[in-house]
Amino acid sequence: MEQDRTPRLGLPLLATGQAQKELTHNEALALLDLAVGSAVTAVGPNAPPAAPAIGQAWIVGTAPVGDWIGHAGAVAGWTAAGWRFVAPFEGLSVWIVAEKLHARYVAGAWVRGEVRAERVLVGGVAVLGAQEPAIAGTGGGTVVDMEARAVLDRVLGALRAHGLIAR
Incomplete structure (x- = not known):
């Protein structure tokens, strides 16, 4: 059985003999752009902003509304084609621009500003x-x-x- 998405980031995969492969490829690039080295404006809003700029991202709150319904905890990014979402997974890390600190997804929740190290x-x-x-x-x-x-x-x-x- 062929998978249609990658297991961690949910990137769409090209199918054998697929027409218009560039659409799938471009969607994967948009999601990679959102997830890799990600920086978010804020953590926890439930409503999408009224006028987001292309490239801006947020971590969706626990009770999302509007275009964010069904994406609690996800990284939501605004693109030229609308909202894109990356579902959180263990270890996903983002930079919170306004707070100037990192957040990491650990044990089912976003943890802000915590640094863990052996030394x-x-x-x-x-x-x-x-x-x-x-x-x-x-x-x-x-x-x-x-x-x-x-x-x-x-x-x-x-x-x-x-x-x-x-x-």
């Missing part, structure tokens, strides 16, 4: 890593100077472990 490198040097254990404060003992020095040593050790200061 962060700057100039090839790890500056953030896994969270270290908590550092206990001073106990209020009689030898405050020694307690303060011990806590400060633990703070410096944690900063070094996270790569925030040199070892």
